Amino acid sequence: MNEPAPEVVLRAEGVTAGYGGPPIIEDVSLTVYAKKITAIVGPNGAGKSTLLKALSGVLKASDGEVYVRGQKTTNMAPEKLVKRGLGYVPQVSNIFPDLTVRENLEMGAYTRRRGVNQRIHELCELFPDLGAAMRRRAGMLSGGQRSMLAMARALMLEPAVMLLDEPSAGLSPLLQGALWEQIEKIAATGVGICVVEQNTRRTLRHAHWGYILVLGRNRLDGPAQELLHDENVVELYVGRMS
Numbered sequence: 261m262n263e264p265a266p267e268v269v270l271r272a273e274g275v276t277a278g279y280g281g282p283p284i285i286e287d288v289s290l291t292v293y294a295k296k297i298t299a300i301v302g303p304n305g306a307g308k309s310t311l312l313k314a315l316s317g318v319l320k321a322s323d324g325e326v327y328v329r330g331q332k333t334t335n336m337a338p339e340k341l342v343k344r345g346l347g348y349v350p351q352v353s354n355i356f357p358d359l360t361v362r363e364n365l366e367m368g369a370y371t372r373r374r375g376v377n378q379r380i381h382e383l384c385e386l387f388p389d390l391g392a393a394m395r396r397r398a399g400m401l402s403g404g405q406r407s408m409l410a411m412a413r414a415l416m417l418e419p420a421v422m423l424l425d426e427p428s429a430g431l432s433p434l435l436q437g438a439l440w441e442q443i444e445k446i447a448a449t450g451v452g453i454c455v456v457e458q459n460t461r462r463t464l465r466h467a468h469w470g471y472i473l474v475l476g477r478n479r480l481d482g483p484a485q486e487l488l489h490d491e492n493v494v495e496l497y498v499g500r501m502s
Contacts, residue, residue: 266293268330269421269452270315270346275324277314283322284310285476292421292452297443299467299484301460307476308456309351312423315454316348317341329420343371347414347422351429354410357399361390361409364398368413376416383412386445404435408442421452428457440466464488 270292278284285307292298300308313319315326317338326334328344338348356364365383369376384391387408393401398409407427414422427443428436436459444466447453457463464470467484472493480493487493 266295269294269328270454271327272315273325275311275314275321275326277310277319277321283476285314288478290471292454294420294450294452295447296468297447297453297455297466299463299470300454300456300473301463301470302473306473308473309425311473312348312425312456316346316423342417345420347417347419349410349414349422349424349427351425355398355406355413357397359398360395361398362394364409364413365416368416372417379416383415387412387442403431404438407431407439411442411446415446419451421454422446424453424455426457427455428459436462461488
């Protein structure tokens with residue numbers, strides 16, 4: 261029997277956004293599926309982080325539409341998007357350094373009425389390092405542990421899709437490997453992952469589908485492994501950023 265097609269958890273159509281001047285991203289479209297890792301890669305200044313901000317409601321889109329699990333969410337406030345099933349982990353300011361690990365996770369469950377302790381227990385099984393550091397101040401964690409805490413906090417409300425903005429930034433190659441293992445485990449639980457990264461080669465190795473963004477526009481997209489081994493893609497966009 262053929263497996264059913266994976267659920268579309270996030271869809272963007274012709275999204276245009278910027279910061280008041282000329283658009284930073286223009287007419288960008290993408291699709292993210294449940295249980296799959298979708299990568300957005302491209303040169304510095306391509307608009308990758310701006311795109312995540314527009315998808316997550318942090319930045320208003322001037323054109324285009326965004327849908328989470330089939331429901332229109334264009335320019336919806338971030339706190340409402342969370343309830344619709346979208347989790348967003350920005351590159352910076354993604355944890356509360358003065359709170360403990362457990363308090364950070366509890367903050368991530370601010371709209372959850374029941375099952376908080378059970379969810380924390382489940383996430384400690386997914387992120388064993390956090391389970392051993394529940395009472396530590398988050399600011400005392402290593403860079404890799406901070407990234408994992410930021411993702412775990414976003415997972416407290418069991419999102420359908422999670423947007424990750426450069427989660428491996430500043431980490432050693434060894435810690436990047438551990439982080440990608442965790443991202444793959446998250447996807448295996450059913451969450452659709454949309455990740456922006458600078459390390460194009462490594463990211464495409466782990467992703468199912470890739471979008472290459474150049475000067476704020478979709479330039480190419482396709483199965484990640486095909487993009488990784490396409491000589492034109494490697495020459496133009498991957499080789500110099502690997």
